Amino acid sequence: MSSPATGRSGTVKDQEIAAEQEYVDVAYRRLEEMRAAAQEMIKEGYRQAQAGTKGSLVDRDAMVHQAALRAQALDIADDGLVFGRLDLTPRPLPGGAPAGDGDGAQAPGRIVDGREVRYIGRIGVRTRDHDSLVIDWRAPAAEDFYQATPEVPRGVIRRRVLHSRGHTVVDLEDDLLDPDAADGLTVVGDGAFLASLARTREGAMRDIVATIQREQDEVIRAPADGTVLVRGAPGTGKTAVALHRVAYLLFRHRRRFGSRGVLVVGPNRRFTAYIERVLPSLGEGSAALRSLGDLVDGVRATGHDTPELARLKGAADMARVLRRAVADQAPGAPGELRVVYRGVIVALDRPALDRIRGDVHRRSRGSVNAARARAAEALLDALWRRFTDLGGPDAAAQSPDGNLELWSQILAADGLAEIDRQGTSAADAPGKRGDFDKRVREQRAFTDFLVAWWPIRRPLEVLGSLADAGRLRRAAGRELDRGAVTALARSWAALPDAVTYQDVALLDELDALLGPPPRPSRRRAREDDPYVVDGINILTGQEVAGDDWEPEMQELTTSIERIERSRRVDDGVAEERPEYAHIVVDEAQDLSPMQWRMLGRRGRQASWTIVEDPAQSAWEDLDEARRAMEAALGGEQRERKSRGRRRPARSVRHEYELTTNYRNSTEIAAVATRVLAMALPEARPARAVRSSGIMPVVDVVPSAGLEAAARAAVEELLTRVEGTIGLIVPLPVGGDRWTPADRERLAAGLPERVQALDVLEAKGLEFDAAVIVAPETIAIQSPRGLRVLYVAVSRATQYLTVLTAEPGWRENLTS
Numbered sequence: 001m002s003s004p005a006t007g008r009s010g011t012v013k014d015q016e017i018a019a020e021q022e023y024v025d026v027a028y029r030r031l032e033e034m035r036a037a038a039q040e041m042i043k044e045g046y047r048q049a050q051a052g053t054k055g056s057l058v059d060r061d062a063m064v065h066q067a068a069l070r071a072q073a074l075d076i077a078d079d080g081l082v083f084g085r086l087d088l089t090p091r092p093l094p095g096g097a098p099a100g101d102g103d104g105a106q107a108p109g110r111i112v113d114g115r116e117v118r119y120i121g122r123i124g125v126r127t128r129d130h131d132s133l134v135i136d137w138r139a140p141a142a143e144d145f146y147q148a149t150p151e152v153p154r155g156v157i158r159r160r161v162l163h164s165r166g167h168t169v170v171d172l173e174d175d176l177l178d179p180d181a182a183d184g185l186t187v188v189g190d191g192a193f194l195a196s197l198a199r200t201r202e203g204a205m206r207d208i209v210a211t212i213q214r215e216q217d218e219v220i221r222a223p224a225d226g227t228v229l230v231r232g233a234p235g236t237g238k239t240a241v242a243l244h245r246v247a248y249l250l251f252r253h254r255r256r257f258g259s260r261g262v263l264v265v266g267p268n269r270r271f272t273a274y275i276e277r278v279l280p281s282l283g284e285g286s287a288a289l290r291s292l293g294d295l296v297d298g299v300r301a302t303g304h305d306t307p308e309l310a311r312l313k314g315a316a317d318m319a320r321v322l323r324r325a326v327a328d329q330a331p332g333a334p335g336e337l338r339v340v341y342r343g344v345i346v347a348l349d350r351p352a353l354d355r356i357r358g359d360v361h362r363r364s365r366g367s368v369n370a371a372r373a374r375a376a377e378a379l380l381d382a383l384w385r386r387f388t389d390l391g392g393p394d395a396a397a398q399s400p401d402g403n404l405e406l407w408s409q410i411l412a413a414d415g416l417a418e419i420d421r422q423g424t425s426a427a428d429a430p431g432k433r434g435d436f437d438k439r440v441r442e443q444r445a446f447t448d449f450l451v452a453w454w455p456i457r458r459p460l461e462v463l464g465s466l467a468d469a470g471r472l473r474r475a476a477g478r479e480l481d482r483g484a485v486t487a488l489a490r491s492w493a494a495l496p497d498a499v500t501y502q503d504v505a506l507l508d509e510l511d512a513l514l515g516p517p518p519r520p521s522r523r524r525a526r527e528d529d530p531y532v533v534d535g536i537n538i539l540t541g542q543e544v545a546g547d548d549w550e551p552e553m554q555e556l557t558t559s560i561e562r563i564e565r566s567r568r569v570d571d572g573v574a575e576e577r578p579e580y581a582h583i584v585v586d587e588a589q590d591l592s593p594m595q596w597r598m599l600g601r602r603g604r605q606a607s608w609t610i611v612e613d614p615a616q617s618a619w620e621d622l623d624e625a626r627r628a629m630e631a632a633l634g635g636e637q638r639e640r641k642s643r644g645r646r647r648p649a650r651s652v653r654h655e656y657e658l659t660t661n662y663r664n665s666t667e668i669a670a671v672a673t674r675v676l677a678m679a680l681p682e683a684r685p686a687r688a689v690r691s692s693g694i695m696p697v698v699d700v701v702p703s704a705g706l707e708a709a710a711r712a713a714v715e716e717l718l719t720r721v722e723g724t725i726g727l728i729v730p731l732p733v734g735g736d737r738w739t740p741a742d743r744e745r746l747a748a749g750l751p752e753r754v755q756a757l758d759v760l761e762a763k764g765l766e767f768d769a770a771v772i773v774a775p776e777t778i779a780i781q782s783p784r785g786l787r788v789l790y791v792a793v794s795r796a797t798q799y800l801t802v803l804t805a806e807p808g809w810r811e812n813l814t815s
């Protein structure tokens with residue numbers, strides 16, 4: 001029989017802790033040796049470099065890089081290396097479970113007293129003889145730790161969680177899964193897991209490796225292909241699970257995901273700052289973590305649009321508007337082209353030029369900037385046609401030099417460059433197309449026109465040009481009404497200084513339409529290249545290399561540096577848009593169609609993990625966003641193509657629902673459930689598991705006194721909680737109250753652990769205590785106001801204070 005020691009015998013527990021400490025000490029000693037070996041490898045790499053040959057530099061590069069990664073992973077494991085122990089009925093591992101690339105993937109445990117014992121930890125640790133000391137939590141042999149239940153024990157008799165501080169085991173908690181097989185096993189525990197949920201929040205999310213629950217583990221270990229779609233109410237661990245899944249994928253499929261990269265996308269910068277420590281604490285520093293406002297290199301969103309503007313900017317229609325904007329002529333483009341050929345003036349007027357522009361655009365979608373050469377050829381075609389219509393070839397044949405002098409003067413008077421006279425007397429087939437093209441291309445009148453008429457455009461400049469309401473109206477088509485045009489044009493007057501989160505998706509769309517700026521030309525400057533003017537190739541806008549051009553000798557770099565270099569920023573536009581092997585999208589219910597398009601371009605070959613709670617969505621037309629999501633995942637197309645055939649791996653969908661709320665106390669969850677019932681009567685709330693005995697407070701105060709009451713509530717809470725406090729206010733819609741300046745004033749002089757934020761900024765975050773101001777305002781600020789309020793009231797772990805100016809809201813929230 002097992003000897004339950006819970007609550008009765010501190011001594012038994014102390015003995016158990018001491019025994020575990022001995023084992024943990026052995027693991028740490030071995031970890032120390034492994035760290036020393038990694039350091040030795042780094043030194044060895046540098047020693048090899050001293051040989052100085054290229055080959056040894058490459059070896060050094062690889063060796064130092066690998067060793068540095070290893071050393072980093074070992075350092076990270078230093079805190080709480082071992083956190084779990086399984087005692088199992090001995091049995092073979094499920095045959096041939098694929099081993100990961102990492103340590104300890106298939107390590108069996110040790111046999112002790114007829115039972116198999118496995119220790120689970122942050123990384124795999126083996127003895128010098130390759131016996132397993134600690135199994136990596138992501139390895140197949142660790143699955144039982146998370147998956148076993150009393151109903152399906154999977155051979156597990158006892159599961160033990162070790163709580164440590166640094167290298168010291170401070171507490172234990174056991175689950176007895178198979179009492180019949182537990183003879184002689186001690187079982188201790190006092191609800192440490194639930195207690196850990198009530199811990200103080202320090203403002204940054206922490207990893208949950210030691211306490212991942214079964215339904216969460218299923219998501220973490222879900223297949224690597226296709227799309228994993230995770231739904232769950234606030235606090236069910238969606239974000240935590242998504243991040244642990246990244247660590248799992250990188251461990252089990254290091255080659256596939258490590259080299260092509262994993263992108264984690266969160267709604268805003270505050271959120272990415274909140275979660276940024278989780279992956280490094282799991283030893284994974286290689287995933288790119290970006291907010292929706294930081295996905296385009298060289299651009300940084302500085303604020304949010306009002307819900308109304310956000311809806312306009314996020315709608316799928318905007319893609320058509322931008323396509324038309326790109327096809328419109330650039331600001332300052334000349335309206336007429338005049339060249340002289342052998343004494344004949346040939347001109348194209350605005351309508352003719354517009355037709356040419358339209359034609360070239362139709363053929364150059366996605367590469368508008370690179371189409372300047374095509375535009376030049378189209379202009380030459382049109383000029384030639386015009387010239388032949390004028391009977392030019394005959395005239396030119398009769399009078400090779402014509403009245404060149406006269407036309408030079410006319411051009412100069414118009415501010416156009418003088419034509420180059422050199423070679424004009426050459427008589428090679430005057431009046432023929434080849435001669436015509438050559439001589440026209442040589443004229444500054446032509447080349448200067450080309451540069452101004454088909455400029456290399458940048459996304460920020462194009463979007464900024466739409467601050468001109470006339471220009472935006474031309475691009476708007478039927479997609480935008482008058483009011484929308486005015487509102488949007490006004491919002492873009494702030495560019496390029498104030499880019500919003502929604503603007504970033506539009507900039508990415510524009511970048512995709514414009515294409516990258518033409519590649520630097522490696523063509524040598526040739527005397528006879530008509531498009532090289534003053535050492536610049538005007539088709540590409542790049543300086544042309546001279547005769548002394550040599551391929552650059554690049555210093556050998558680590559692979560990380562090379563990746564960085566390939567994503568270098570040029571003038572606010574990424575040279576190459578990075579594509580990823582896996583993309584994690586958090587708070588996906590809030591992505592607009594335009595944002596989905598932006599992500600789709602980064603994951604054309606990717607598998608996806610999408611995490612969402614439709615009940616928290618601030619987006620009005622979920623169907624439109626859903627269609628955009630499907631398009632981003634490539635689902636729609638592939639479904640059609642694969643009809644009747646096996647679905648390709650990429651389009652496979654795995655759906656999961658998380659059902660337990662680990663954040664809110666049951667008392668706070670009850671308030672959230674009331675708001676959910678108002679927002680979405682048919683929705684199912686998650687089950688909260690921890691009751692605190694602390695009742696939420698709803699106070700009614702006059703509207704004018706809300707700020708003072710909020711300040712007082714925060715000051716009071718500061719005396720009650722040690723951790724973070726969120727002061728959550730309505731959006732600054734209308735612009736006269738709850739502005740960023742107001743929020744700053746509200747938090748002025750308060751400690752850093754108090755954050756004053758608007759309801760949308762609070763998405764995904766959590767606090768020990770939250771003060772929600774004016775729920776009545778939040779609820780009506782946007783068509784989805786009640787869902788936004790639901791987000792706000794589900795942020796706190798311990799204390800919730802709501803301040804309202806409407807007495808009815810006390811009832812709404814509490815009775």
Ligand SMILES: Nc1ncnc2c1ncn2[C@@H]1O[C@H](COP(=O)(O)OP(=O)(O)OP(=O)(O)O)[C@@H](O)[C@H]1O
Nearest residue numbers: 208211212213234235236237238239240662663764
């Ligand atoms: N298995 C677990 N063990 C310990 N803590 C957990 C566990 N699962 C979740 N948590 C904690 O619960 C809290 C909520 O998790 P998380 O923020 O991931 O939830 P969410 O579903 O993303 O919430 P929201 O929808 O509000 O963004 C976090 O503090 C997280 O660390």
